[in-house]
Amino acid sequence: MSIIGKPMHGDNRKLLVSLKDFKTHLVATTGEHVKVAGLGIIDPQQLANLADGAIFEFCGEGYVVLSEANLTDILAMAERRAQIITLKDIGPIVARLGIFPGAKVVEIGAGSGYMTLALASFVGIEGRVMTHEIEPKSIELVGKNLERVGLSGRVSFVEGDAAKSRGGADSDALVADVPNPWDMLDFAESSLRPGGRAVFYTPSTNQVERLVRQLRIRGWVQDVSIETLERQMVVGDMGIRPSFDMLGHTGYMTFARWLGRAAAERLAKKP
Numbered sequence: 001m002s003i004i005g006k007p008m009h010g011d012n013r014k015l016l017v018s019l020k021d022f023k024t025h026l027v028a029t030t031g032e033h034v035k036v037a038g039l040g041i042i043d044p045q046q047l048a049n050l051a052d053g054a055i056f057e058f059c060g061e062g063y064v065v066l067s068e069a070n071l072t073d074i075l076a077m078a079e080r081r082a083q084i085i086t087l088k089d090i091g092p093i094v095a096r097l098g099i100f101p102g103a104k105v106v107e108i109g110a111g112s113g114y115m116t117l118a119l120a121s122f123v124g125i126e127g128r129v130m131t132h133e134i135e136p137k138s139i140e141l142v143g144k145n146l147e148r149v150g151l152s153g154r155v156s157f158v159e160g161d162a163a164k165s166r167g168g169a170d171s172d173a174l175v176a177d178v179p180n181p182w183d184m185l186d187f188a189e190s191s192l193r194p195g196g197r198a199v200f201y202t203p204s205t206n207q208v209e210r211l212v213r214q215l216r217i218r219g220w221v222q223d224v225s226i227e228t229l230e231r232q233m234v235v236g237d238m239g240i241r242p243s244f245d246m247l248g249h250t251g252y253m254t255f256a257r258w259l260g261r262a263a264a265e266r267l268a269k270k271p
Helices: 071-076 087-097 114-123 136-148 181-191 205-217 261-267
Strands: 013-018 024-028 034-036 040-042 055-058 061-066 104-108 128-133 155-159 171-176 192-202 221-226 233-235 240-242 252-258
Touching: 024 034, 024 071, 071 087, 071 114, 087 114, 087 171, 087 192, 087 221, 087 252, 104 114, 104 181, 114 128, 114 136, 114 155, 128 136, 136 155, 171 181, 181 192, 181 205, 181 252, 192 205, 205 221, 205 252
Parallel strands: 104 128, 104 171, 128 155, 171 192
Antiparallel strands: 013 024, 013 061, 034 040, 055 061, 192 252, 221 252, 233 240
C-alpha cells in the first residue's frame, strides 16, 4: 500500500493528469458540483466510478484519471509565495530523519508548506505533524494547500514563536526552517524523544557554523551538514548531455541527534 499521497479515510478524490500540458488536478468525488482551480466547474459524480487510466473529456481536452497522487503531484498543485524547500532537499531530509508511517514530527517555520506537505504525506494516516509558525498568512496558505490534497487532518498549527514554547519530549523528528535555529534548541530538546533526529535548514555558512557550535556545546550528536545540487540530463535522439542549467544552492541541511538530557550533559563541550 502506498503511503505517500494516500487520501484520508472517507476522502474520495481523483487525480486528473492533462494530456495537453501534463498538469495535475485533484478533484473530490463526493458532494455537488465543485470548482477546480485551473479547470472550472466539474460534476464529481462523473469521476467517481472511473478506473485508473480512463480518459475524462472536459471542455474539449483529455485528462487521464488516477486514484492516487504522489508527492510530486501534491507539490505541483501547491500554491507558493515564499522560498520553498524543494524536492532535492526534501528527499535527504525525510531519509536522514527516518520519517515513517505513524511518526510524530515537529516543524518550525512553514513558509508555503512544501515541507509540511511532504511530512504529512510520509507520516501517513496514523502520523502527526505539529507546525509552529509565527505568520498567520503562512498558516492560512499552508492550510489551504493541505486541504486541497486531503492532508489537513494530519497537521496541527501553533501560531507563535517556537522559541517561547515547550514540547512533550515524545516527537520522533524535528524540522526547523528559520534564520535563528540556535534559538530553537531549548524547544527542540523539550520536543524530541531520546534518539530523535532534527534537521536545521539555513541559507548561509555563517548560520551553519554558529548552529554547529551551539549543538556541540549543548551535547547534541551532529551527524552531518550538507547541501544538494541537482542537474538534469538532456536526452536527445543522437545522444545525451548534462543540462547547462542546474538547481544549485538552496540551503544547507544540518542534521543532529538528541540522545536525551543525561547523554547531553556527558557529551556537552564547554565554550
